[in-house]
Amino acid sequence: MTDAQRVRHESDGGSMRKLMLVGTATTRPEAIGSLFRSEGDGEWQQVSDIPSDASVQAITPHPTRENVIFLATRKGLYRSTDGGDSWHKLNAAEEGVPFWSVVVSPHDPDVLIAGTSPVGFYRSDDGGDTWRKCKADPSERYAISFGGSRAMRVAFHPTNPKLLYAVAEINGLFVSEDGGESWRGESRGLSVLAAMPHLKNTELTDDDTEGMFDAHAVSTTSSRPDSIFYICRMGIFESDDGGKTFRDLEVGKYAPFSYSRECRFVFGEPRKMYACFSISSRSTAGALYGSDDLGETWYRADSQIQARSTMMGFGTHVSDPNGVITVTRGGQVFCTTDGSKTWTEKQLPANAGDAFCGAIL
Template identity: 75%
Template sequence: MRNLKLVGTAVTRPEAVGSLYMLGGDGEWKLADGIPKDASVQAITPHPTRPDLVFLATRKGLYRSDDGGATWARIDVTDETPQFWSIVVSPHDPDLLIAGTAPVGFYRSTDCGQTWTKCRGEFPERYKISFGGSRTMRVAFHPTDPKLLYAVAEINGLYVSEDGGQSWRAEPAGLSALAAMPHLKNTELTDDDTEGMFDAHAVSTTTARPDSIFYICRMGIFESQDRGKSFRDLDVKRFAPFNYSRECRFVYGEPRKMYACFSISSRSEAGALYGSDDLGETWHRADAAVTPRSTMMGFGAHVSDPDGLVTVTRHGQVFYTTDGCASWSERQLPADAGDAFCGAIL
């Protein structure tokens, strides 16, 4: 582990910098070379088997670095102008990439990002929302079946692909059943109280339970074992004082171990990283040594070292550990940085 931290920010106020910040051994934040200051970085994806290769999803396109973050170049994906909000590398084929967009859509590459094909599917908006179209927040592969993939959209729920990502369909049945339950009704952006369950932020899978989907949304974390037709609530609020969830990831080499970040709401004065060693049955505070002062928007886990994690809060606090959460360090982003949305550690 080189202990290089990467944090993506978005243009969330006038004159804010929405780009990629990098923190190396000198302890100083530097803006990445080649990323516009108004790109708004939404996802950082280190390649799992090629240590120097890193991808970025930004609202102004996809970017890649072939030298461990030293330099970056924009990837030519399409003549259209979608925003990119997610990108993932297949665990089955290191050359297969899927990128998710806003409005909801998908692009697929079979040559590690050299060329791209737009995927098939119809993605109507479920809700009329003030910030425009919903966005594809995360994509996850089934850990043993290369043809099966899942994706989630904010605020449009769950999608499934059964042909390796070439085509996609919505799967609302299980979420609709949950949204009908009184304690899971919630609305912030519309007048429809089913909204909360469809406000998805992440999706994860693990070899420890290959057929499970872990669905992360405004209302908590939910597990499905039938491709989204039904879900069970992991009820994380039994262990945490708040359950608004932004991210959930499994740890390299430990397929039963997962982390998730919880907060009060999308804009709040608190957040925390929680860990589970038993596939989400029980949870414990993983970052008790630090005090996040705003919503924890995301985190990154090292792709080959289970001890490396970096978390980011909306207002620019960055926390990182290289010893499996035994100790943490904190570095605040520069004052002109926009809201932080994602992080990675190389």
């Protein structure tokens, strides 16, 4: 925890508004793919500033500006500067470019990187007011039915602002060594893993290396700055050499399923991480697991709840390690404000689309 973060955390007592935001996607006819919000014990309300067919894929609260929040949607990028009360679309790209991720640099609060489908990246140096397109290799590794692969998550190296990582669904790992201005694919370590018999897997193509390249998230931590935690259909893998080699964290030793959608570290506790596991992209179960030792061992963090569909994502509070929100494809939302000791459940409205992301403020 930096001095600035500590002052902010202590000044507000680590308090939370208990405002929950959940993003949904238009994954079935008539479903609402927008942003839903609930504060305190209130009911879910659809946010009127976000179109009903936007399909919200990522919610990113600014780590140091408490009232600023960003959304990545298939209809563009949005920003709130009043804690989620109102939203405005940003002039990030031409119409029709779908965004799947957005991240704030831990090194400069004005720098943001956003990822698109097909794989592409945009950078802002002024807090989201203006954007420019970065250079990236958009080539597709697999012929997939749903179109171009998606830049699902971006992560900065904790100490080197020039070094960034990104992952793409059905396209593996990408690396930037110039602050996000240009990107290249890094397939060496993943290809070695994909050749191992127990890591061969296919769902969308006839290529059994597909599973290892079906990436959903990437994380870094100041506790081990050179490590990349790569989250994909086959589990969680760690690299300490920029993706040239990986080791399997073998989450299947601790969880009954290892299909992974998200992994995040906890504010102020750089060795503590959460990850959500399920059976597959569409399934009847899911759970949140925690690790206090950088993924060496895992434990069930939400044993008192029961997810009835795939856990698609979760969010950790940006300034309070006790706040976590998880969402399932079927619209279950689970929240804890005491570090996963107790959980509350609040089901989204029936007309909401599949839930993909959540944030707690």
